[in-house]
Amino acid sequence: xxxxxxxxxxxxxxxxxxxxxxxxxxxxxxxxxxxxxxxxxxxxxxxxxxxxxxxxxxxxxxxxxxxxxxxxxxxxxxxxxxxxxxxxxxxxxxxxxxxxxxxxxxxxxxxxxxxxxxxxxxxxxxxxxxxxxxxxxxxxxxxxxxxxxxxxxxxxxxxxxxxxxxxxxxxxxxxxxxxxxxxxxxxxxxxxxxxxxxxxxxxxxxxxxxxxxxxxxxxxxxxxxxxxxxxxxxxxxxxxxxxxxxxxxxxxxxxxxxxxxxxxxxxxxxxxxxxxxxxxxxxxxxxxxxxxxxxxxxxxxxxxxxxxxxxxxxxxxxxxxxxxxxxxxxxxxxxxxxxxxxxxxxxxxxxxxxxxxxxxxxxxxxxxxxxxxxxxxxxxxxxxxxxxxxxxxxxxxxxxxxxxxxxxxxxxxxxxxxxxxxxxxxxxxxxxxxxxxxxxxxxxxxxxxxxxxxxxxxxxxxxxxxxxxxxxx
Amino acid sequence: xxxxxxxxxxxxxxxxxxxxxxxxxxxxxxxxxxxxxxxxxxxxxxxxxxxxxxxxxxxxxxxxxxxxxxxxxxxxxxxxxxxxxxxxxxxxxxxxxxxxxxxxxxxxxxxxxxxxxxxxxxxxxxxxxxxxxxxxxxxxxxxxxxxxxxxxxxxxxxxxxxxx
Numbered sequence: 001x002x003x004x005x006x007x008x009x010x011x012x013x014x015x016x017x018x019x020x021x022x023x024x025x026x027x028x029x030x031x032x033x034x035x036x037x038x039x040x041x042x043x044x045x046x047x048x049x050x051x052x053x054x055x056x057x058x059x060x061x062x063x064x065x066x067x068x069x070x071x072x073x074x075x076x077x078x079x080x081x082x083x084x085x086x087x088x089x090x091x092x093x094x095x096x097x098x099x100x101x102x103x104x105x106x107x108x109x110x111x112x113x114x115x116x117x118x119x120x121x122x123x124x125x126x127x128x129x130x131x132x133x134x135x136x137x138x139x140x141x142x143x144x145x146x147x148x149x150x151x152x153x154x155x156x157x158x159x160x161x162x163x164x165x166x167x168x169x170x171x172x173x174x175x176x177x178x179x180x181x182x183x184x185x186x187x188x189x190x191x192x193x194x195x196x197x198x199x200x201x202x203x204x205x206x207x208x209x210x211x212x213x214x215x216x217x218x219x220x221x222x223x224x225x226x227x228x229x230x231x232x233x234x235x236x237x238x239x240x241x242x243x244x245x246x247x248x249x250x251x252x253x254x255x256x257x258x259x260x261x262x263x264x265x266x267x268x269x270x271x272x273x274x275x276x277x278x279x280x281x282x283x284x285x286x287x288x289x290x291x292x293x294x295x296x297x298x299x300x301x302x303x304x305x306x307x308x309x310x311x312x313x314x315x316x317x318x319x320x321x322x323x324x325x326x327x328x329x330x331x332x333x334x335x336x337x338x339x340x341x342x343x344x345x346x347x348x349x350x351x352x353x354x355x356x357x358x359x360x361x362x363x364x365x366x367x368x369x370x371x372x373x374x375x376x377x378x379x380x381x382x383x384x385x386x387x388x389x390x391x392x393x394x395x396x397x398x399x400x401x402x403x404x405x406x407x408x409x410x411x412x413x414x415x416x417x418x419x420x421x422x423x424x425x426x427x428x429x430x431x432x433x434x435x436x437x438x439x440x441x442x443x444x445x446x447x448x449x450x451x452x453x454x455x456x457x458x459x460x461x462x463x464x465x466x467x468x469x470x471x472x473x
Numbered sequence: 474x475x476x477x478x479x480x481x482x483x484x485x486x487x488x489x490x491x492x493x494x495x496x497x498x499x500x501x502x503x504x505x506x507x508x509x510x511x512x513x514x515x516x517x518x519x520x521x522x523x524x525x526x527x528x529x530x531x532x533x534x535x536x537x538x539x540x541x542x543x544x545x546x547x548x549x550x551x552x553x554x555x556x557x558x559x560x561x562x563x564x565x566x567x568x569x570x571x572x573x574x575x576x577x578x579x580x581x582x583x584x585x586x587x588x589x590x591x592x593x594x595x596x597x598x599x600x601x602x603x604x605x606x607x608x609x610x611x612x613x614x615x616x617x618x619x620x621x622x623x624x625x626x627x628x629x630x631x632x633x634x635x636x637x
Contacts, residue, residue, distance in 0.1 A: 011579050319565050323582050357576065359569025362536035436615065446574045450581050451612025
């Protein structure tokens with residue numbers, strides 16, 4: 001097993017990529033402004049957020065009940081439900097269903113959950129060609145890359161780069177980099193795939209326990225094609241996507257488009273309930289995926305990560321994501337939500353640097369449409385990382401751990417704190433030049449590499465306060 | 474910190490006595506500008522500060538303590554001050570405690586943008602209600618010899634015409 005690269009390693013590469021930095025800055029700032037404008041129009045936005053959070057929290061508390069209800073409703077409407085405990089079993093179920101349908105090719109939409117389980121590789125190994133139909137997913141599939149954003153997976157690419165890619169991979173001899181021209185080429189390519197396809201594979205935004213309806217919110221219309229044209233439709237959905245009642249969608253239909261694309265309403269919302277003779281797919285399969293989610297559910301603080309509706313507002317507003325892009329997070333779920341979801345789905349030991357990939361500035365929490373307190377969960381997960389580390393001998397002698405222990409002692413004893421201050425005030429003297437410290441020995445040089453430091457003044461605030469009071473007396 | 478994080482720490486330790494002590498102390502802790510403007514209903518504290526100043530609102534004041542416009546209310550009432558708005562003021566400066574060391578590269582990139590915004594204002598002084606942000610921003614402004622100083626809000630409010 002190779003260790004996953006740290007967030008820092010990925011960030012370092014991204015930070016130096018001038019083109020990537022510009023692409024990300026432009027894209028995130030554009031969506032950020034659009035979102036802020038359309039959210040400001042809604043007078044009861046905070047009430048909607050609260051409602052969204054409450055519905056999700058309630059559903060998570062009774063997830064067992066709602067999942068069984070969903071299964072019954074889907075079956076009643078003529079669909080089949082499959083339960084997948086992990087990624088491998090989900091992959092096997094899907095590949096098997098495609099084989100049984102006799103298809104050599106599938107069209108795909110809403111692919112994050114399917115990327116989570118590594119479905120495309122499994123399909124290809126099984127001799128089946130997956131065709132991504134979301135424009136951005138198609139771009140990264142053709143480029144042989146992975147998604148770097150939940151909503152706009154190709155956010156790291158600009159149109160000049162996409163033009164070159166389409167010319168090379170779709171055999172278009174001459175192409176302008178106008179968005180309309182690029183979209184037209186993709187449209188021609190995809191239209192043929194839609195008409196050929198025997199099987200469609202989708203993700204889902206929501207599924208309603210009460211009715212068995214599954215919902216996809218999208219912008220391009222490719223979803224509508226995938227969901228209605230093929231003979232067989234397979235939807236893979238994380239178990240946390242269930243909502244109890246049809247009327248609950250009212251809340252999310254308002255929260256999601258404004259938070260994700262910054263639109264009042266998204267162009268295409270598809271809802272389907274089982275199968276209907278002569279209308280749409282003849283077979284519908286719903287694969288309910290756990291893959292670590294019940295472990296997340298067991299954590300009282302961390303479980304709110306399961307409330308996520310994948311809008312990506314937290315990515316767009318995050319100053320860290322804006323600079324590193326999604327690939328640094330080493331997961332299909334990047335950005336702030338990824339930093340709390342990935343370590344929980346995989347176990348913190350598998351992604352121990354992600355909970356630290358945040359300055360805890362809180363911008364993500366402010367924009368989250370279901371009020372997930374991401375900074376709170378980040379701190380909680382850091383605690384888990386630290387406690388896990390302390391269990392090993394190496395963790396016990398770790399300089400960071402030792403210095404934190406020392407600081408804890410110093411800070412909990414006023415006299416010790418004052419003595420430490422006096423000692424530091426003396427110890428800094430060789431390093432002070434013209435009233436400033438510009439270099440300190442390791443490990444403090446990590447700070448002085450970028451910062452000048454003001455020396456500790458001879459008199460502390462408390463000493464000054466005391467002296468003033470004595471003088472007045 | 475005291476109001477927000479102490480209760481979580483106490484919770485994590487599961488010590489009911491500690492929890493009670495933290496619950497008692499929380500409401501008594503006030504941010505300075507909040508104490509002056511909200512509690513004491515003061516906006517003009519009689520300060521005098523004849524300098525061009527920009528104000529960094531800090532993530533903590535904005536999104537955790539939600540002190541809102543209280544610091545700006547105080548600054549606007551300062552005589553002689555030339556207060557200029559900081560572009561992209563609500564963006565994090567990149568300090569974030571250990572973040573500045575553990576993710577030094579990202580932190581520095583955020584700091585560079587914050588410094589740039591401070592310089593764009595043409596201010597000679599950048600102020601804030603949070604010393605950690607000021608240590609971070611000021612450390613870089615000094616290192617780069619920008620000629621811009623960072624000082625805490627309280628240090629501005631303490632100046633008077635009699636004792637500048």
